[in-house]
Amino acid sequence: MKKPIIAAILATTALAGPALAQDPVTLTIESWRNDDLGIWNDTIIPAFEASHPNIHVEFAPTAPAEYNAALNAKLDAGSAGDLITCRPFDASLELYNKGQLADLTDLAAMANFSDVAKSAWQTDDGAHTFCVPMASVIHGFIYNKTAFDELGLQEPTTVDEFFAVLDKIKEDGTYIPMAMGTNDQWEAATMGYQNIGPNYWHGEEGRKALIAGTQKLTDEDWVAPFEQLARWKDYLGDGFEAQTYPDSQNLFTLGRAAIYPTGSWEIGVFRPQIGDAFEMGAFPPPVQNAGDTCYISDHTDIGIGMNAATAHPEEAKEFLEWVGSPEFAQLYGNALPGFFPLSNAQVTLDDPLAQEFISWRDQCESTIRSTYQILSRGTPNLENETWNASANVIRGTETPADAAARLQQGLESWYKPGEAAQ
Structure with a gap:
């Protein structure tokens, strides 16, 4: 049964x-x-x-x-x-x-x-x-192609060419050469120092050396980006010291500025705002000398x-x-x-500007922002201090050497290489 x-x-x-x-x-x-x-x-x-x-x-x-x-x-x-x-x-x-x-x-x-x-x-x-x-975001420069065509300008590949382009835009007077302010501070570091810096400290090589303590923020490769930022002051337009991040966005999308130091995250923001008013292009951070290896903050x-x-x-x-x-x-x-x-x-990628940004991975070495791993766990916070230092350098209220020395002193006050502080 x-x-x-x-x-x-x-x-x-x-x-x-x-x-x-x-x-x-x-x-x-x-x-x-x-x-x-x-x-x-x-x-x-x-x-x-x-x-x-x-x-x-x-x-x-x-x-x-x-x-x-x-x-x-x-x-x-x-x-x-x-x-x-x-x-x-x-x-x-x-x-x-x-x-x-x-x-x-x-x-x-x-x-x-x-x-x-x-x-x-x-x-x-x-x-x-x-x-x-x-996903990542890639740093670089977005520019107004219409403005470049009007002024007969080409995308710069070296620092000298970059400043030559800025000089021509300023001399013409139709456009503000670059749209960036220092009121909010973070963009001076994120879209300034961290944008151009990897070409000086050689991307991951320098970033990891800073963590290891074999390089310092007072070394030439780390001071040099501040020295370039100090030169930006003459190209940011009147009143840039009080200019906010949204102000800078508006200056560019309204066609009043020719170049916007930024990151790829703006593509989706700018497309609907600009529409057919003008075409956008992008170029990576210019290298110091023709033929140098290029580095991008990816x-x-x-x-x-x-x-x-x-x-x-x-x-x-x-x-x-x-x-x-x-x-x-x-x-x-x-x-x-x-x-x-x-x-x-x-x-x-279907978006041509996004495809331009991502194509730089095939030409340049990728790195990440130098302050984000390990080095901003203590007080003073290196990331936040770099915001302030970058804004000061652009405004001319702190020299590149002084800014670098202050950052290094702050980092050394709590960070001991090899002892990752939680």
């Missing part, structure tokens, strides 16, 4: 097994990019779900200013999503050190990323990686990791493997012009 009952149970189990296996799993993504909601819901998630029908993904962003605090609270309470969008460097490193982000070092897709791309989401020794790199901006407490680790890893794929790189790069996939995959 027992055999038919057992057979019935086994048959029921056999039928139930595949049905349960096909039950969809829902993964939730935490992010600060609430402006990307439509892109994820309309483009990225449908593409993933088409090839992974048993995994449903929900994008649940928080306002950028609230993200860190909200995410930390959710992680501590055990209510955070399965996938965590990662800010670069210390904020995400802290989550990993607390055991809240999973170690993804062995994820197969990690082979698709360079050491520079992964550096923002690794332990200080590079032994463990905890977020898949998603700065790691956003990654994505796995909540170590997720109930669906295998499905989360499937999604992360896909994020590291060429398919995702192509989708993301075109959905967000100016935010460039960090994958080694060859990507063709």
